Amino acid sequence: MHFDYDLFVIGGGSGGVRAARIAASEYGAKVALAEEYRMGGTCVIRGCVPKKLMVFASTAPGSIREARAYGWDAHCGDFDWMAFRTKLDNELDRLEAIYRKGQSNAGVTVYDQRATVSGAHEVTLADGSTASAKHILVATGGQPFVPDFPGSDLVMTSNDIFKMAALPKRILIVGGGYIACEFACILNGLGVSVTQFNRSPLLRGFDTEARDLIVDQMAARGINIHTHMVITEITKQGDELVVTCGDGRETRFDAVLYATGRVPNTEGLGLEAAGVTLGERGEIVVDQWSQTNIPSIYAVGDVTNRINLTPVAIREGHAFADTVFGAKPKHMDHELVASAVFTQPEFGTCGITEEEAAERGQAEIYVSSFKPMRSGFAGADDRVLMKLIVCRDSRAVLGCHIVAPDAGEMIQMVAIAMKMGATKEQFDATCAVHPTMAEELVTMRNPVRHY
CATH class of the missing domain: 3.50.50.60 (FAD/NAD(P)-binding domain)
Structure with missing residues (x-):
């Protein structure tokens, strides 16, 4: 049977664009992608990237207060929201252009309109036209949930x-x-x-x-x-x-x-009519290969409600392209995925929590909590927390939780060791870098709690 495309991707976010680009540029597939809003999806346009830039902006007053404590004659004026927002908009435009260029350079046909699934091998565009595809990938992400109440x-x-x-x-x-x-x-x-x-x-x-x-x-x-x-x-x-x-x-x-949370963006996509199984929250149910119950239809990213993180969507999209178009079967490993919460203080986390360790048993908990040197010298009451959760039998580090400035940067490195199966003794055998906050991760000798 002849199809218009080998692959039609619905959604131009991180997972969708990665899958489309790899399928087209590395494996020669004929690919189309439809995006109804802006290329880049939640992360680039209305999520991680603009949020992190706002985090940077919001920490400036604290940095200036700290500078005064270190002897600088520093003062903070008023914050000009519109000046920041204008620069932010320009940056998002620049990033979207990069995403678009990546698709065009790969030979992907981009439709700037909504697409819905109208059959196992067919999508319908907002202008009423249809396209057939051997494979359909749904990568429409999630959307904020607001409960219905007066106002x-x-x-x-x-x-x-x-x-x-x-x-x-x-x-x-x-x-x-x-x-x-x-x-x-x-x-x-x-x-x-x-x-x-x-x-x-x-x-x-x-x-x-x-x-x-x-x-x-x-x-x-x-x-x-x-x-x-x-x-x-x-x-x-x-x-x-x-x-x-x-x-x-x-x-x-x-x-x-x-x-108040996010929900998978599946409403009105025609998935139920096409026979695709959805979960209780509207998520697309997939197997480890990101394949739905309809063999020609796949889904990656937040729309599957597995682990709702941008790097996870990217890996799922890449693995899909490798598997379906590259004859290199690969699936995303959803174990030991590190993440960061950009609160103030920042939070980096990977693996199980202490509560989960208590339920499993056979665990040791190592904790170090202290005033960080930098803010302590400035007279602030900030505290840092470093926690390791260790299996008593295998000695593997099963969880790491860091509350500290730049915790996200630290947990990325710790996650590498954890993914390799590092033990507590291997952490301990690593010489500390002094003076740093992270040195506490390799100097905690005695557990504070056992389960």
Whole structure:
């Protein structure tokens, strides 16, 4: 049977563009890709990249305060949001152009419109045209979830925050996951009065000792945190948003940001009609090869709700192209995937938490908590936490959790050792680099807890 394309990719985010480029440039496949918004997806356009640049901007006042403590006559003026936003927009335009060039150089045909699945081998574009493909890859990512309640149309999501016309003076952030906590720290650093509501403790699912330290330091930086809060209604009165909670209390803000999780972006894609199995949250169910129950249809990235991280989507997309078009069967290994949470302080994590270790048993917990030299000299009350979780039998390091400046940079290196199966004794045999924070990872001699 003749097809218009060997591969049709729906979604121009990290996973989709990697799969399309590898299939076309390395394996000679005839490939098309459809993207309804902007090339680059969540990470480049409305996620990791602009968020990290906002993190950098938000840390400047703290750096200047620290500079004064080190003897510099340093002062911080007002933050010009629009000057920053203009430069940010230009940077995102530059990155999108790079993504587009990568596709064109690989010979991928790009459709700047929405595409839906209309059969096992067919997609329909927004202009009504159809295209046939031997293989279809869905890489449409996820989208912010906002519950339906009176006034839910008045709130922002993480998609909107980079496009604000001005910084609010007072903002309420609803949610307790890493996105909510990151933006709470960012906006607090930019001088916004930040209140954070959540139904449960913040950063649930992460190592409890690590997350407690982060939350304590967030509060110490002036973020007004309230847990066990449920919002029943939001109304607009003049320029203010009036937030009513289940206990009847009312609070007023200039803006409300909902960061209450993300859901797979599968609605209206035609997947059910094509016979593709979806999970309870709307995720596309796939096997280890990213293949759905329909053999010609695959999915990678956040739309599968496996591990929702950009590097994971990229690896899944690359592995798909190698397997299907390169005759090199390969699948993403989802074990020991490190990640970073860009709160202030930063959090790097890889492997199991202490709570998971307690359930499994046969584990030793090594912890070092201390004042870092840099901020300690400046008179700050910051604390660093280093934690290793070790299997008592094999001695392998099963978990590492770091709360510290640049923790994301550190956990990347630790993850290499963990992926190689490094033992606690091999950590200990590594000579420390002094004076650094990371040296504590190789100098912890005695476990503080056993399970």
